[in-house]
Each structure stands twice: as structure tokens, then as C-alpha cells.
Amino acid sequence: xxxxxxxxxxxxxxxxxxRLDVAISLALSHQAHxxxxxxxxxxxxxxxLSGLSLNAEIESHxxxxxxxxxxxxxxxxxxxxxxxxxATERLILQAYxxxxxxxxxxxxxxxxxxxxxxxxxxxxxxxxxxxxxIPRFGEFNSIGQMIMLAWRGxxxxxxxxxxxxHFLEQAQQVNLLMVNPGEHFVTQADNLCTYLGHHxxxxxxxxxxxxxxxxxxxLLNQACDLGIDLMVLGAVAHRRLGKTFLxxxxxxxxxxxxxxxxxxx
Numbered sequence: 001x002x003x004x005x006x007x008x009x010x011x012x013x014x015x016x017x018x019r020l021d022v023a024i025s026l027a028l029s030h031q032a033h034x035x036x037x038x039x040x041x042x043x044x045x046x047x048x049l050s051g052l053s054l055n056a057e058i059e060s061h062x063x064x065x066x067x068x069x070x071x072x073x074x075x076x077x078x079x080x081x082x083x084x085x086x087a088t089e090r091l092i093l094q095a096y097x098x099x100x101x102x103x104x105x106x107x108x109x110x111x112x113x114x115x116x117x118x119x120x121x122x123x124x125x126x127x128x129x130x131x132x133x134i135p136r137f138g139e140f141n142s143i144g145q146m147i148m149l150a151w152r153g154x155x156x157x158x159x160x161x162x163x164x165x166h167f168l169e170q171a172q173q174v175n176l177l178m179v180n181p182g183e184h185f186v187t188q189a190d191n192l193c194t195y196l197g198h199h200x201x202x203x204x205x206x207x208x209x210x211x212x213x214x215x216x217x218x219l220l221n222q223a224c225d226l227g228i229d230l231m232v233l234g235a236v237a238h239r240r241l242g243k244t245f246l247x248x249x250x251x252x253x254x255x256x257x258x259x260x261x262x263x264x265x
Contacts, residue, residue, distance in 0.1 A: 003030045003166040007098035009091055010038045010062065011115045012054045015104050017061060019134050022143060022260070023102050026132075027071045029144075030166060034071055036062040037094055039078045039087045087115065088122045095127035099166075105257055107136040120254055124235050125244050130163035130264045135257045142229055143260050147171045149203075149232040150219050150249075151178050153188060156234030160264040161192075164232040165199060167262070171230075174203040177222060179215045181207050216252030223259055231257075235265040 008023035010016050020036070027034040038055050055077050066073035078090050095101045106117040116122075123131045134140065144167040151157050168174055176192055178185060189205040196203050210218055223231055236247035246254070246265075253261050 003099040004032050005035070005098045006030075006032050006100045006102065007035045007037060007091075007095055008102040009104070009115075009119070010036050010058050011104075012058070013104065013107065013115065015107070015134070015136055016058060018139065019102060019104050020062060020065060022132075022134055022140055024065055024069045024071065025141075026100070026102075026143065027066075027073075028069060029170065032071075032099070034066060034073045035076060035094070035098070036066075036073065037076045037078075037091060039090050088119050088126075091119070092123060092126045095123060095129045095131075098129055100132060101127060101129050102132045102134065104134050105136045105254065121246050121251070124246065124250070124263045124265055125237055130160070130262055133254065133257065133261050133263065135259065138258065140229065140260055144170060144230045145172045146175075146226065146228045147173070147230045147232060148175045148177055148219070148223050148226065148228040150234070151176050151188070151192065152234065152236075153184075154234070154236070156236050156265050158234070160232050160234035160262070161195075163264040164262055167230060167232070168196065168201045169199055171201070174201055175226060175228070176203050176205045177219065178205070178207045179218050180209055214248075214252060216249045216256065219249075220253075220256065220258060229259055231259055231261045233261055233263050235263045237265055 006023055006027050008019060010020060023034055038058055059075050062075055101123060103120050103123055106120060108117055120133050147167060149161060185207055193203055208218055233253060235250040237244050238247055
């Protein structure tokens with residue numbers, strides 16, 4: 001199984017180039033094609049005095065860095081005047097044709113007028129693709145050497161495991177963590193290790209039983225203790241009042257992540 005098409009969302013925030021460097025590094029590692037996507041969310045921000053000039057500047061960085069890295073790359077720019085859909089919807093449409101989507105963690109203080117704060121959540125819910133979310137703080141020169149898979153069982157966990165197999169096969173260490181697992185822990189652990197073994201992956205399985213602590217904090221704390229550089233998480237979603245939302249653990253990660261998180265549902 002191979003990853004051959006990566007889509008990275010770029011914008012006018014300070015973290016844009018950090019995200020681009022991560023995307024280039026992964027494209028090199030997996031010998032994948034990289035597509036950079038930039039869009040405006042309002043006619044004003046697509047005017048020659050703002051959005052289009054920003055687009056040209058970011059496109060220039062994109063082309064210079066991908067050329068220097070020697071990877072195949074394409075650039076996509078859309079603005080609301082030419083395509084009557086929101087920035088999130090346009091990125092979701094493009095994500096259908098990618099093996100991996102890279103996006104930044106929401107940063108309400110960044111001042112970006114083109115990036116909705118709920119973009120990562122809607123991408124995870126609506127794209128049907130694995131979404132790699134890069135934290136708004138920190139530098140990540142290496143992603144995927146030390147991986148933790150947060151396993152709770154069910155469709156979302158299974159999908160995340162499958163979507164992360166590209167990374168797991170190249171990792172130096174893989175930890176599977178279950179928080180407050182049920183009575184079938186041993187069976188699940190054995191099945192997981194057997195499955196990963198068929199892919200040439202050796203994994204360590206741990207379980208933690210905790211009370212009165214948010215499961216998201218447990219996972220983040222354990223990841224910090226183990227030096228994890230990538231968390232893999234199956235994102236459970238709930239529907240209420242006609243809208244779909246991520247479950248509490250997924251939302252917690254999108255708000256408090258300290259390391260990159262690969263989310264699938």
C-alpha cells in the first residue's frame with residue numbers, strides 16, 4: 001500500500017511555511033506528488049490588493065521549495081468570485097482525490113481571514129480522507145518515527161489504523177494505547193499485533209485505567225512521556241440538531257494538541 005498524492009492547505013498565517021515543510025518532507029519520504037491549495041473566503045480577500053497578491057507570494061514559496069526538493073508538485077488557487085462555495089467546501093472537494101490531507105490546527109489569534117477555525121474538524125468529518133493536523137506551535141522536523149495509535153475499537157479506530165499504515169510501516173517504534181479498555185483487551189491486542197505483523201510492524205500494546213481524567217489528556221501525557229512524534233486517532237462523530245460534530249476526544253485533540261495528529265473517521 002502506497003501514498004502517492006498529498007494535499008496541503010496553505011494560507012496567510014505564520015505557520016503556513018512550517019506546514020509546507022512538513023508536506024515536502026512527507027512527499028519525499030513516500031515519493032508522493034504534492035498539491036498546494038490556497039483559497040480566499042470572501043470577494044474582498046480575493047482582490048488584487050490582498051488575496052491575489054498573497055496567493056502569488058505563497059505560490060512562489062511553494063514552487064521554490066518543491067523545486068529545490070525535487071518533488072512533483074501542483075498549485076491550486078480558488079477564490080469565492082470564481083467558485084461559489086466556501087473555503088472549507090472547496091478544500092473538501094479537492095481532498096477526495098488525495099491519499100493524505102495536511103492542515104494546520106486552528107489558531108484564533110493568527111488573524112487569517114481565509115481559514116475558518118473549524119476547518120480541521122470539517123475536513124475530518126466530510127472528506128473521507130485521513131487528515132494530518134499540524135499544531136499551531138512547535139517545529140516538527142521528524143514525523144512518524146515514533147507513533148502512538150489510540151485504539152478504542154470500532155469503525156473509526158479501524159479506519160485510522162488502515163489510513164496510517166503508510167506511516168506505521170516506516171516507523172521506528174509503534175505504541176498502541178487503550179484507555180480504560182473492556183474485557184476484550186487481550187483479544188484486541190493480539191489481533192492488532194497480528195495484523196500489524198503482517199505489514200512488518202512490531203508494536204507494543206499498553207492499557208491505562210484512569211478515572212476523573214479526560215482521555216485526551218491521558219493520551220497526550222503518555223505521548224509526551226514516550227517521545228511520540230505522531231498520534232493516530234480514530235475520530236468518532238456524533239449527529240445532533242441536524243449537524244455532525246466530532247466526539248469529545250477528537251475535539252480535545254484539535255484544541256490541545258502538542259504533536260501532529262492523524263485523524264480518520
